[in-house]
Amino acid sequence: MKKIVLGNQEMSCQSDETLLDALLRHEVAIPYSCRQGVCQSCVVRSLDVVPPLLSQRGLKDVQQKQNYFLACKCYPEHDMEIALSQQASFFTEGTVVGKALLNTETVLLSIQCNDALDFYAGQFVNLQRADGLTRSYSIANSRLHATELTFHVRRLPGGRFSEWAHGDLQIGDTLKVSEPQGLCFYLPDRPEQNMLLIGTGSGLAPLAGIISEALQQGHTGDIYLFHGSRDREGLYWIEEMQALQQQYSNFHYTPCISNGLVPDGFAQGRANDVAMQALPKLNAWRVYLCGHPDMVNQTKIQAFLKGASSIDIYSDAFHVTPDLTPSSATTTIS
Amino acid sequence: MSEEATPTKATLYERIGGEAAVNAAVELFYRKVLSDHRINRFFANTNMDEQIAKQKAFFTMAFGGPNTYTGTDMRNAHAALVKRGLDDSHFDAVMEHLGATLQELNVPADLIGEAAAIAESVRNDILGK
Ligand code: HEM
Ligand code: FES
Numbered sequence: 001m002k003k004i005v006l007g008n009q010e011m012s013c014q015s016d017e018t019l020l021d022a023l024l025r026h027e028v029a030i031p032y033s034c035r036q037g038v039c040q041s042c043v044v045r046s047l048d049v050v051p052p053l054l055s056q057r058g059l060k061d062v063q064q065k066q067n068y069f070l071a072c073k074c075y076p077e078h079d080m081e082i083a084l085s086q087q088a089s090f091f092t093e094g095t096v097v098g099k100a101l102l103n104t105e106t107v108l109l110s111i112q113c114n115d116a117l118d119f120y121a122g123q124f125v126n127l128q129r130a131d132g133l134t135r136s137y138s139i140a141n142s143r144l145h146a147t148e149l150t151f152h153v154r155r156l157p158g159g160r161f162s163e164w165a166h167g168d169l170q171i172g173d174t175l176k177v178s179e180p181q182g183l184c185f186y187l188p189d190r191p192e193q194n195m196l197l198i199g200t201g202s203g204l205a206p207l208a209g210i211i212s213e214a215l216q217q218g219h220t221g222d223i224y225l226f227h228g229s230r231d232r233e234g235l236y237w238i239e240e241m242q243a244l245q246q247q248y249s250n251f252h253y254t255p256c257i258s259n260g261l262v263p264d265g266f267a268q269g270r271a272n273d274v275a276m277q278a279l280p281k282l283n284a285w286r287v288y289l290c291g292h293p294d295m296v297n298q299t300k301i302q303a304f305l306k307g308a309s310s311i312d313i314y315s316d317a318f319h320v321t322p323d324l325t326p327s328s329a330t331t332t333i334s
Numbered sequence: 335m336s337e338e339a340t341p342t343k344a345t346l347y348e349r350i351g352g353e354a355a356v357n358a359a360v361e362l363f364y365r366k367v368l369s370d371h372r373i374n375r376f377f378a379n380t381n382m383d384e385q386i387a388k389q390k391a392f393f394t395m396a397f398g399g400p401n402t403y404t405g406t407d408m409r410n411a412h413a414a415l416v417k418r419g420l421d422d423s424h425f426d427a428v429m430e431h432l433g434a435t436l437q438e439l440n441v442p443a444d445l446i447g448e449a450a451a452i453a454e455s456v457r458n459d460i461l462g463k
Contacts, residue, residue: 036400038353038390058357300382305365310386 005081013076019044019055020071030071030084037073044071047081060311062120062183091128091176092117094149099171102152102236106202107166108140109151111175116146119180120187121213122206122288124316125149126178127161135161138206138290138316139180142213149177152205184288184314186210188217193286195219196279196308198226198271198299200291201234206316207290208237215248223248224279228256228271228291232263254278272299276306283307289315346448347399350441356393363435364389372427376415396432396453408459416462425457 004011004022013022020042023030032042037058051069059068098110117125124138137151155166184206195214197207204227214223229235241253256271267274272295287303289296296315303313351358364386368374377385395401403411412420432453436446457463 034391034394034400036353036394038356038394038400039387041387058353297381301368304361304382305368309361310382 002076003079004076005079006084015075017075018072019074019076019080019082023071028084032072035072037070040070042071043068045069045083047083049078049080051080052077060183061187061189062185062314065120065187066183091126091178094175094177096169096171096173096175097148098150099169103233105234106152106154106236109137109153109165109169111149111151111177113147113149113177117149117177117180118146119143120185121209122185122314122316123180123182124206125180127151128176128178129161129164130174133161133164136181138182138209140205140209142209142216144212144216150205152202154202182316184290184316186213186217188214188219190221190286191217191219192221193284194221195223195286195288196226196275196282196303197224197288198228198275198291198295199289200228200271200295203291203316204237205290207288210288211244211251215244215251220250222250222252224252224254224275226254226256226267226271226275226278228258228274230257230259232257232261232266270295272302275299276302279306281307284309285312287313289313345398346445346452347394347397350397350445350449352399355439355441356390356397356399358439359393359435360386360389362438363393363431366431366435367428370427370431373424376418376420376424395456396449398448398452405456405459408456409462412460413462420461422457422461425461429453 001015002013004013004019006023006028009026009028011022011026011028013019017025018035020030020032020035024032030042030044033039034041037055040058043059043063046067046069051067052074055069055071055074056064057070057073059070092113092115094111094113096109097112098108100108102108111127119125119139121142122138124136126134126136128134137153140150140152141148153162153165155162197210199207207225207227211223211225225241227235227241235255235257238255241255245251245253254267254274255265256267256269256274258268258270262268269277282303285303285308287308289299289303300313300315304310367377391401391403395403429450433446433450436449441449
């Protein structure tokens with residue numbers, strides 16, 4: 001018999017019983033359907049031990065790395081502490097050490113954390129103000145900088161957090177920083193795999209983190225970045241990305257503008273459409289998408305129809321939440 | 335009844351390759367469906383990851399594998415589509431893609447026939463007849 005801890009609840013799991021059965025026996029409200037490892041509705045996460053191999057079959061590699069597993073295929077081998085959904089637990093404290101405009105609507109915020117964060121490039125954290133106001137932001141740097149994190153904060157009209165970050169927040173102020181979260185990140189295990197990254201607006205942040213991580217890790221496959229906005233003003237880091245392209249022959253950068261005048265060196269059109277026209281096939285590619293939910297959903301299907309496997313498509317959609325609702329588990333920009 | 339366990343024939347789901355076969359079939363099938371102008375409107379405007387999970391359910395069921403769906407569930411799952419005009423021609427298109435997908439995966443013809451028969455058996459439920 002193994003001991004299972006879920007929040008402040010302690011349960012037993014018999015040796016001939018799956019974790020799902022044990023949870024149901026203890027009347028835990030966990031979604032499930034097939035009980036056979038097919039539907040993946042019963043996915044849970046181990047917070048301490050590595051879950052049994054069989055219980056991770058069919059999950060994305062990023063999920064496996066984060067100890068997600070299927071409760072219906074798990075006969076626990078040890079006592080385990082589990083979580084049902086992804087909840088940010090601890091906050092460390094961070095001090096603002098840099099604040100600079102990237103363009104008229106986006107500020108680059110650098111935060112020095114008291115504790116080094118163990119994150120993957122592309123993940124996000126929750127930032128919390130002293131009064132509890134919390135928003136999620138993607139980490140824009142690679143793992144080289146484990147204590148100094150950078151974020152791209154776009155000002156949204158009426159967005160309490162972003163207006164405060166653009167206005168009152170000063171260098172030297174402190175914020176709480178959550179544990180890193182999210183499944184849209186880079187793993188170095190397939191360095192030869194071609195990668196396509198498409199971002200709109202401040203969706204560049206996690207993609208920039210992923211790109212610098214991949215290049216530092218010696219990624220050999222081609223890396224294509226398409227960064228889009230309505231107009232030239234909405235883009236940023238253009239020179240930086242061009243310089244990176246000069247430095248690494250496998251990195252290809254296309255800034256895209258969907259409205260109005262398109263200067264030399266920029267592509268005309270939405271970033272996802274430009275990308276799909278430029279790249280004939282995406283078989284065996286890895287695809288990262290970040291930005292407006294409509295763009296993300298549409299591009300997922302475009303990439304899939306071009307041959308990318310759904311397991312290789314990673315995304316973080318922005319959910320612009322009205323200020324009254326609590327921030328959701330996925331990246332919230334406000 | 336004899337005490338001896340009668341050796342039962344392995345289920346179609348097992349013979350066809352179980353979960354691995356479902357996973358292989360789903361993406362091929364879903365690409366075909368999304369590219370087919372006769373039926374892709376039924377699948378448009380939805381979350382792709384959720385749709386892929388539902389296609390897995392579709393194949394698990396067509397392979398006679400473990401699932402908890404009843405005829406009534408199938409009626410309910412497709413009722414909104416019937417309101418939007420789902421009819422036999424669309425059902426036939428799906429059957430076509432099911433067959434083509436399994437052929438591409440080199441599934442033997444007799445097993446394809448068994449899977450098609452299972453899918454065919456829920457036609458009236460799917461079409462709300
Ligand atoms: C050939 C027999 C068929 C079988 C065995 C079958 C089976 C299934 C199953 C198991 C689900 C998942 C239900 C759920 O968990 O919500 C589903 C959903 C769905 N099916 Fe079918 N299906 C069949 C035919 C069709 C046809 C002919 C169409 C349209 C051309 C269709 C379109 C859909 C759609 C769009 C959904 C998702 C509905 C939603 O989003 O809730 N199916 N089907
Ligand atoms: S219940 Fe379907 S995978 Fe566990």
